Amino acid sequence: MRYSALALLRGALAAHRNWSPAWRSPEPKRAYDIIIVGGGGHGLAAAYYLAKNHGISNVAVVERAWLGGGNTGRNTTVVRSNYLYPESARLYDFSLKLYEGLSRELNYNIMLSQRGHIMLAHSRHDLESLARWANAMHMNGIEAELLTRQEVGELIPALDMSPAARYPVLGGFMQRRGGTARHDAVAWGYARAADALGVDILQDCEVQGFTKGANGGVTGVQTSRGHIAASRIGIAAAGRSSVLARLAGFRLPVTSYALQAMVTEPLKPTLDKVVISPGTGAYVSQSDKGEMVIGGGLDLFASYAQRGSFAVLQSVVAATLAIFPSFSRLRLMRQWAGIVDVVHDSSPIIGATPVPGLYINCGWGTGGFKAIPAGGWTLAHVLATGRNHELAEPFQLERFITGHLIDEAAASGIAH
Amino acid sequence: MMQLRCPWCGARDESEFVCGGTSHIARPDPAASDELWGEYLFFRDNPQGVHFERWRHAYGCGCWFNIARHTLTHEVLAVYRMTEPAPAVEANGVP
Numbered sequence: 001m002r003y004s005a006l007a008l009l010r011g012a013l014a015a016h017r018n019w020s021p022a023w024r025s026p027e028p029k030r031a032y033d034i035i036i037v038g039g040g041g042h043g044l045a046a047a048y049y050l051a052k053n054h055g056i057s058n059v060a061v062v063e064r065a066w067l068g069g070g071n072t073g074r075n076t077t078v079v080r081s082n083y084l085y086p087e088s089a090r091l092y093d094f095s096l097k098l099y100e101g102l103s104r105e106l107n108y109n110i111m112l113s114q115r116g117h118i119m120l121a122h123s124r125h126d127l128e129s130l131a132r133w134a135n136a137m138h139m140n141g142i143e144a145e146l147l148t149r150q151e152v153g154e155l156i157p158a159l160d161m162s163p164a165a166r167y168p169v170l171g172g173f174m175q176r177r178g179g180t181a182r183h184d185a186v187a188w189g190y191a192r193a194a195d196a197l198g199v200d201i202l203q204d205c206e207v208q209g210f211t212k213g214a215n216g217g218v219t220g221v222q223t224s225r226g227h228i229a230a231s232r233i234g235i236a237a238a239g240r241s242s243v244l245a246r247l248a249g250f251r252l253p254v255t256s257y258a259l260q261a262m263v264t265e266p267l268k269p270t271l272d273k274v275v276i277s278p279g280t281g282a283y284v285s286q287s288d289k290g291e292m293v294i295g296g297g298l299d300l301f302a303s304y305a306q307r308g309s310f311a312v313l314q315s316v317v318a319a320t321l322a323i324f325p326s327f328s329r330l331r332l333m334r335q336w337a338g339i340v341d342v343v344h345d346s347s348p349i350i351g352a353t354p355v356p357g358l359y360i361n362c363g364w365g366t367g368g369f370k371a372i373p374a375g376g377w378t379l380a381h382v383l384a385t386g387r388n389h390e391l392a393e394p395f396q397l398e399r400f401i402t403g404h405l406i407d408e409a410a411a412s413g414i415a416h
Numbered sequence: 417m418m419q420l421r422c423p424w425c426g427a428r429d430e431s432e433f434v435c436g437g438t439s440h441i442a443r444p445d446p447a448a449s450d451e452l453w454g455e456y457l458f459f460r461d462n463p464q465g466v467h468f469e470r471w472r473h474a475y476g477c478g479c480w481f482n483i484a485r486h487t488l489t490h491e492v493l494a495v496y497r498m499t500e501p502a503p504a505v506e507a508n509g510v511p
Contacts, residue, residue, distance in 0.1 A: 242462035253458035301435035311431040401454035
């Protein structure tokens with residue numbers, strides 16, 4: 001069913017009893033051409049682009065819990081492409097451009113709001129590094145604007161710009177095309193569009209092992225709903241990538257950490273930019289519902305627990321209140337964590353694994369949401385053709401042997 | 417908040433400590449292959465389960481020590497010194 005104003009009107013006249021589910025819940029077939037492990041944004045996008053770009057629709061997405069219930073539903077919904085190195089800039093800006101056309105392409109409103117993403121400078125050294133960063137972005141053909149102290153104050157009236165401010169703001173830089181998108185809608189939109197093209201989405205279907213043939217290549221997955229055969233399998237499982245890699249018999253340069261986020265009670269429109277202050281650790285935007293969405297820090301020890309520690313929550317809230325003192329009487333409504341797959345250079349891994357036929361998309365760490373369209377596109381490409389997409393070429397597992405790292409620690413937004 | 421038991425100072429809040437990552441990783445021979453050095457520097461087991469790891473009591477005595485901790489429950493199953501081998505521990509029934 002195509003969604004439109006007319007469809008809504010028809011629904012209203014039929015007392016909204018005419019809507020069908022956005023995707024099917026089929027029984028698993030015995031075999032597929034390709035299986036994607038992980039029903040989050042990246043996995044669903046990969047399934048959609050396999051069908052859309054490569055005409056391969058005999059595809060299953062297997063998800064151990066419910067669709068979009070991992071990091072896709074746990075992030076702070078920020079999209080941006082303000083990265084430092086050319087390889088990353090190309091990949092993340094490709095992603096942002098896909099986001100810009102995604103609501104129309106998927107016929108599903110992802111509520112993309114390019115409200116501008118502002119990074120604050122609190123010292124002369126911050127100003128110098130932001131200038132270098134903005135110049136690097138210009139070199140890569142991505143717009144970025146340096147802001148004076150006064151411009152920052154005008155764009156973010158809630159910011160403490162008083163002479164007594166605990167952390168004085170000296171300036172900043174802005175990517176105007178950065179902003180937010182509705183995270184659940186990205187997962188649901190890709191799921192609905194992939195389903196319409198014939199992809200089977202199998203929830204409550206946990207991968208318990210991989211089966212291999214005589215040459216050591218994959219022949220399928222053993223799941224909680226039985227064996228499903230496929231000669232090509234893609235893993236898009238973020239913080240659980242190492243668990244799946246162990247089942248398949250190899251290791252990854254990944255450590256899983258809990259990254260927390262939180263929202264306050266809703267209030268009237270107060271903040272119409274995404275604001276990050278790397279020096280203090282504050283990362284805030286206001287949702288369309290009015291909640292202040294606050295990005296947390298990492299608990300810097302390995303964890304699969306999907307809950308953050310109080311110590312980190314306290315420091316994040318303290319940092320936020322230091323630059324936005326007027327938020328001090330807001331109550332936090334919810335706090336949660338997702339398990340992120342951090343690699344040493346804060347750049348992704350998209351490509352082949354040591355197991356023939358098995359491919360992986362992981363390593364996005366604290367910033368995977370913004371990369372969903374590009375991660376899905378490039379994983380679909382390598383699954384369909386057996387060759388790396390040119391954007392994914394620099395992001396192979398071999399770089400941890402050759403030493404050709406792409407260190408984006410500064411651009412990842414969250415201190416590691 | 418998690419509490420850790422420093423072998424010298426006793427139980428303290430997690431915020432006094434800094435985690436130094438996985439323990440018991442042996443440095444390869446300087447002449448070892450790039451593959452071995454890459455494995456040593458970057459590749460990790462990253463288990464969901466018992467993890468043997470180093471911590472430093474950074475805002476206390478400053479000393480390093482090892483613990484065995486479950487990465488799903490965060491339960492600390494053993495505390496031992498830097499030079500001791502990893503102890504045999506039970507995961508208390510949690511997968």
